[in-house]
Amino acid sequence: MPQVYKGVQFIPGQDEFIPDSHVYVIGNPESGDLSIVDAGLTGKGSYKANSVKQLGIRPEDIKRIIMTHTHLDHIGCLAELQKDFPGAELWVHRLEADLLEEGDDRAVYGMEMFKDMCQTQFGLDGNAFKFKVDRKLEGGEILEIGDMIWDVVYIPGHSMGGIALYEPVAKILIPGDVVYADYAIGRFDLFGANAAQLKDSLVKLAGLDVDILLPGHNQIMKGVPQDYIRKTTKMWEPYLM
Ligand SMILES: [Zn+2]
Ligand SMILES: [Zn+2]
Numbered sequence: 381m382p383q384v385y386k387g388v389q390f391i392p393g394q395d396e397f398i399p400d401s402h403v404y405v406i407g408n409p410e411s412g413d414l415s416i417v418d419a420g421l422t423g424k425g426s427y428k429a430n431s432v433k434q435l436g437i438r439p440e441d442i443k444r445i446i447m448t449h450t451h452l453d454h455i456g457c458l459a460e461l462q463k464d465f466p467g468a469e470l471w472v473h474r475l476e477a478d479l480l481e482e483g484d485d486r487a488v489y490g491m492e493m494f495k496d497m498c499q500t501q502f503g504l505d506g507n508a509f510k511f512k513v514d515r516k517l518e519g520g521e522i523l524e525i526g527d528m529i530w531d532v533v534y535i536p537g538h539s540m541g542g543i544a545l546y547e548p549v550a551k552i553l554i555p556g557d558v559v560y561a562d563y564a565i566g567r568f569d570l571f572g573a574n575a576a577q578l579k580d581s582l583v584k585l586a587g588l589d590v591d592i593l594l595p596g597h598n599q600i601m602k603g604v605p606q607d608y609i610r611k612t613t614k615m616w617e618p619y620l621m
Pocket of ligand 2: 399401451453454557596597
């Protein structure tokens with residue numbers, strides 16, 4: 381069941397020993413102006429690209445790839461996807477975009493130990509995560525893309541330049557790894573993470589009217605209870621100081 385809502389398709393991550401992020405394709409199919417949200421883990425590019433094509437989407441209709449944030453499980457296969465969708469721009473929050481443009485991969489790997497492990501595992505060199513970013517987001521933008529309207533919400537804490545996409549008509553929230561189903565939230569111990577900022581970001585998201593929650597991993601939620609994010613925030617508050 382890849383279609384979550386008209387104009388929102390779901391391609392589940394294929395977790396290995398490291399998770400692989402979900403991918404969402406947003407935009408009205410007839411618009412010819414579609415966006416991929418997040419890429420996934422290194423090596424998952426052909427799975428993701430084939431899944432997009434199996435939805436009946438023409439590669440030239442993918443106009444951009446928007447990253448919720450740039451952890452390896454989300455950006456690992458970006459270069460692979462860019463080969464399949466050569467016309468797609470790359471949109472990232474400025475704080476993580478600046479790092480990508482310098483080839484600074486601290487936000488990608490999150491910690492040195494993980495970097496060494498992944499470089500060995502995937503045969504990656506020190507230049508694997510240098511990208512040109514076409515649009516640097518700040519948060520607060522109202523994107524009119526694919527005959528839909530998506531608000532960009534800046535939600536640091538899990539990473540320094542995390543963003544959510546929010547569609548106010550169907551009340552759809554794509555929060556990356558900041559909040560999940562089952563009252564879970566993203567970790568806050570990696571490079572650029574900050575517990576207090578994460579709390580503020582959760583409070584910000586709790587203020588949105590959300591009916592469909594599409595996180596970066598695990599279950600997606602439809603018919604989200606009214607105060608689900610507020611309750612989740614409350615549960616985690618003691619740890620977010
Ligand atoms: Zn993450
Ligand atoms: Zn993730």
